[in-house]
Structures are given as structure tokens and as C-alpha cells.
Amino acid sequence: MTQADAGQVIDYATVPHDGWRAITLMGPWDFPIVVPPAPGGPEPKRPENRSWSTAWRGPILIHAGLGWDTAGARDPIMTAYWTSIMGDRPLHRDDWSRWRGHVIGVATITDCHPALPKCCKPWGHYSFWDNRRHHLTLGHVRPLVDPVGLIRNEQRAPIDLKTKGSQSLWKPHMRNFRIIDAVRRHLTEV
Numbered sequence: 746m747t748q749a750d751a752g753q754v755i756d757y758a759t760v761p762h763d764g765w766r767a768i769t770l771m772g773p774w775d776f777p778i779v780v781p782p783a784p785g786g787p788e789p790k791r792p793e794n795r796s797w798s799t800a801w802r803g804p805i806l807i808h809a810g811l812g813w814d815t816a817g818a819r820d821p822i823m824t825a826y827w828t829s830i831m832g833d834r835p836l837h838r839d840d841w842s843r844w845r846g847h848v849i850g851v852a853t854i855t856d857c858h859p860a861l862p863k864c865c866k867p868w869g870h871y872s873f874w875d876n877r878r879h880h881l882t883l884g885h886v887r888p889l890v891d892p893v894g895l896i897r898n899e900q901r902a903p904i905d906l907k908t909k910g911s912q913s914l915w916k917p918h919m920r921n922f923r924i925i926d927a928v929r930r931h932l933t934e935v
């Protein structure tokens with residue numbers, strides 16, 4: 746259990762539709778958040794590095810955006826995490842094709858603070874030159890059992906979550922309520 750998992754545990758199944766916010770992540774940065782660590786392997790990613798802060802403390806949908814960060818795919822912390830789970834299989838953008846544009850997990854924002862030189866290591870970024878940089882602390886991360894199944898089911902519904910997403914925290918539109926219902930059905934057991 747990480748520090749972020751301390752405190753009140755939210756029962757995601759009972760969060761009302763308008764009690765969610767969503768965050769869009771660029772691949773491959775979603776992987777070390779949503780995919781649980783290997784036993785004895787590196788720590789999962791719990792700070793989310795952003796150039797904005799938020800006052801929101803509550804549940805969020807983790808939305809895999811359409812974007813891809815090439816530098817992230819070469820990041821040594823990232824590749825170490827990937828290898829601890831996937832072995833010798835190279836980290837490649839093609840593996841993200843089934844995630845992109847879909848909800849792949851849920852979490853709770855438990856804190857948000859300005860990035861400091863040594864905080865939230867190894868995943869927290871800090872730049873002396875950029876004082877806008879913030880760490881959003883994620884707790885109670887729960888991957889969906891079967892994001893692929895969710896995609897198949899929801900492709901038939903008139904929804905538009907398969908978008909590029911947005912930079913800041915966003916509020917799911919009423920049109921996405923069916924997705925939230927599907928998320929509840931696909932939550933992993935604790």
C-alpha cells in the first residue's frame with residue numbers, strides 16, 4: 746500500500762454520475778499507473794505530472810488519450826517498469842491501440858502540490874525553470890477488468906469519449922454516463 750492509499754476509501758460503485766471527473770493520459774504514461782506492479786518490482790506511478798493544479802479531491806476516470814509520448818517510451822523508469830511486467834517484449838506504441846480513447850481504470854486524487862526537487866520519486870518530475878509543475882497524487886487505483894470488453898460493448902452506444910481528451914481535469918458529459926455504468930461493471934475486486 747502506498748502513502749496515497751491512506752485515508753478514506755471511496756466505494757467507486759456508489760459514486761453518482763456527476764461525482765466523477767476524468768483525466769486524459771498520454772501513452773505510455775498510463776501503463777505504470779493502471780497496470781499493477783510485478784511482485785518485488787518497481788513501484789507503480791502515483792504522481793501525475795502536470796503544468797496545472799487542481800482543487801479536486803475525489804474519484805477520476807483514467808482515460809487513455811490518443812496521444813503518444815515518444816520520450817516517455819524511452820524513459821528509463823518507464824522501461825524498467827514495463828520490463829518488470831512484460832519481460833523482453835519491447836515497449837511499442839502498437840500495444841496501445843486497444844486502449845486509446847477509452848477508460849482503462851479509476852483512481853482518486855488525494856493531493857496536489859507544487860513539484861519539489863526530491864518529492865514523489867522516482868516518477869515525480871521537477872524542473873527548476875518551470876514553477877507551474879505540479880504533482881497530482883493518485884490513490885486507490887483500480888484497473889478495469891477488461892477494458893477491451895468495455896470498448897466492444899460501448900462502441901455500439903452513442904458516446905463520444907473516444908476523443909483526443911483534454912489537458913486539464915474534465916467533467917464527463919451526460920452522454921458518457923453509459924460509460925460510467927460500464928466502468929462500474931468492469932472494476933476489479935480489491
Ligand SMILES: [Zn+2]
Nearest residue numbers: 864865869880
Ligand atoms: Zn511531489
